[in-house]
Amino acid sequence: MDFIQLLASGLANGCVYGLIALGFVLIYKATEAVNFAQGDFMMLGAFICVGFANEDFLGWSFWTAVPLSIFFMSVFGYLFNWGVLRHMFGRSQTAIVILTIALGFILRFAAGTIWSHEPVSLETPYAGKDVSFGGVVLGIDEILGVIVTIILTISLFIFFSKTKLGLAMQAASQNQLAAYYMGIPVKRIQSMVWGLSGAVAAVAGILFASKGAIDPSAGLLGIKAFAAAAIGGFGSLPGALLGGLIIGIVEPLSSRYAPPGVSQIAPYAILLVVLIFRPGGIFSQTQKKKV
Amino acid sequence: MSNQSKNKTEVILKIDNLESYYGPIVAIRGVSLEVREGQIVTVLGANGAGKTTLLKTISGVMDPEKGTISFLGNQIQGQEPDRVVRSGIVHVPEGREIFPILSVAENIELGAYTKSDKASIAADLEMVYSYFPILKERRSQAAGTLSGGQQQMLAIGRGLMSRPKLMLLDEPSLGLSPLLTQEIFEIIRRLNQEQKVTMMLVEQNAKVALNAADYGYVMELGRIVMEDEAETLNNSKDVQEFYLGVNQEENQRGQKRWKQRKTWR
Structure with missing residues (x-):
């Protein structure tokens, strides 16, 4: 029972890591740059939502604050690239x-x-509410985190495989020059990818801040998410999510069952093992060009 | 130099005194040429003559330092590539630059990125499949798994989807067997006649290019050194010797002509 409880909360944490890792991978694939501020994008998204929703600040309705902060972060990402x-x-x-x-x-x-610099937590309508499944107690915030991640993943998948813009983003990341030749405005597409990854970071931040407290240095979480992205294979979206989930689950389990200190090292130890035995990551997507 | 064409059609592309640089290095110096509507025009030249740079400068991937490019009366030099595509020029790059992880059908559809009319895109897709039936057969396969010849077909088919008035073809025969080269050039000729696509063709394989073309230019070290009807070029001693590899008899001084200077220098 203890194990399942840890697994469930690890899953919820892993979703946050996975979403930040997703942001890393989106930008890396589209522009071949690594955004080391991705964790701070997550933090900023969370704080903007706190600024809108918490009573100490603007105190608007949570359901207006969420889309507003996601929108704000996507504009921020777009403008930063532009x-x-x-x-x-x-x-x-x-x-x-x-x-x-x-x-x-x-x-x-x-x-x-x-x-x-004081830690704050996002005031949500569902804060502190739990559901119990046969002895396993799960917070609504955790369940919501998993559900939101699943929905976001599916909609990103549909966006990339079915829409013209999504296909153009894939094309621009696979062969930038050929995308230019096809009349795809590559520079604008890259800015849009930055916007998209800003939005994903905001979602991650909101999930993170609604589960616990957030402070301005929470962006350092990005390093763990970077490890997650590398574990998954730095060019793969499902890989990034999987990497995030692995790290999220390993952390609470190792802090419960392993000697103290192991849980802090565990994500990087996994990264090391993956890099030794499968240098391209779990879902490596390397392909050689035909001559 | 004659600039006459048997059946004179309108000049759709006119390049004047174009100069492009790679950093400090001059790649093309003062190139002027014309492409007439409905023609297949070829630019011949050895490696490093500046042929690819010329095409890249036309399609907007590179910006020229000097000179003008006018297409259908509008100056297009230095424009972003997506605007050039919208104005009716498509560049089919060298080395079959496709999107390897996307499917064949997705690759072709991306060629129509600048179009929005769904019905005409679907009609164009059928048109492309009618020229390249193999692509229809393989449409759901990842493009990176196609053979070299099929990738070249895909690159041309994808280029057609933007409904270009002028297609810039960079080395379509690169790395293909003689048989496949014949096949690709046959399709290029058919597209030129049936779909009225004007072609500007850059080739090292002078023989096939001159057979397909109406008019030809010879480039060397970034300059145009010769231009004429394709037939005349085909019969010219210089072109035969330096680009077609026809053996000349030794002259009275016992020297092979390749030891001599080309007549255009």
Whole structure:
């Protein structure tokens, strides 16, 4: 019973990691850049929602705050690529990595200045409510987290495989030059992908902040999510989710059954093992070009 | 130099004094050429002559430093590639740049990205399948699993979906067997006649290109050094020797002509 309880809450945590990892992978696939501020995007999304919904701030209805903050983060992602990253075109990867790390710092301190460095939690209509399934007690927030992740995954899958825009995003990530030749506006598409991953980060942030407290340094969670993305194979969306779930489940189990300290190391130990035995990640998607 | 065509049609693409650079290196220097409606025009030249750069500059992937490109009377140099495609030029790149993980059908449909009329897209899809039945057979397969020749067909079919007035073909014979090359060129000729697509064709394989083309240009080190009717080029001593590999008899001084300078220098 204990085991199942830990498994269930690990699953809910894993969904948050998975969604942040999804954001990493979306941007990496579309633009070949790694957004090290993805965790801070998650944090910012959560704080914007807190700013709208909590009584201490604006105190609007939770159901208006959620779509508003998702919308705000997608605009933020779009504008960041449009206004900053696009002008770095042709620079080395290192420059872009450092830029996104710096952005993370800026967001962290900006959030601290606006909302203070004290941990807050998002006030939701379902806070503190539980459901019990034969002895296993699950918070509504946890169940909701899993359901939202599933719905988001399915709708992303449909978006990428069925819509023209989704196909164009895939095309631009598989062969940027050919996408140009087909008249696909690659630069705008890349900004849209940044917007999309901002929105996904906001969803992750809202789920995270409704399960517990969040503070401006919560963005450091992004490092764990980065490990999750690498475990899944850095170019694969289902891989990112799976990697997130693995880390989410391993953490509570190892802190319960293994000696102290193991749970902090576990995600990276798994990453190490995956990289040794399957360097491309679990769902590696590498393909060689025919000559 | 003559610039006459037997049946004179309108000039749809006119390039004037075009110069493009890769960083500090000049890739094409002062190229001027014309493409007339309904023609197949070929640009011949060895590796590094600047043929691909020329096409990339027309399709907007590279921006020229100097010169003008006018298409149907509008200047298009330096425009973003998606605007160039919308104006009616499509570039079928060298080396079959396809989307490997997407299916064949999805690849072809992406060719119509700039179109929105669903009925005409569906009709164009059928048209593409009628020229390349093998693509219809393989439509749900990942494009990366196709053979080289099929990938080339896919690249051409995908290009057709934007309903281009002018198609820029970069080395369609690259890496294909002589038989497949014949097949691809036959289809290019048919598309030119039946679908009225004007073709600008860049090739190293001068023989097949000149057989298919109406008019030809020869490029060397970023310049156009020769231009004429394809037939005349085919019979020209210089082209025969340097691009078609026809053996010349030794001259009275016992030297092979390849030791001599080309007459255009």
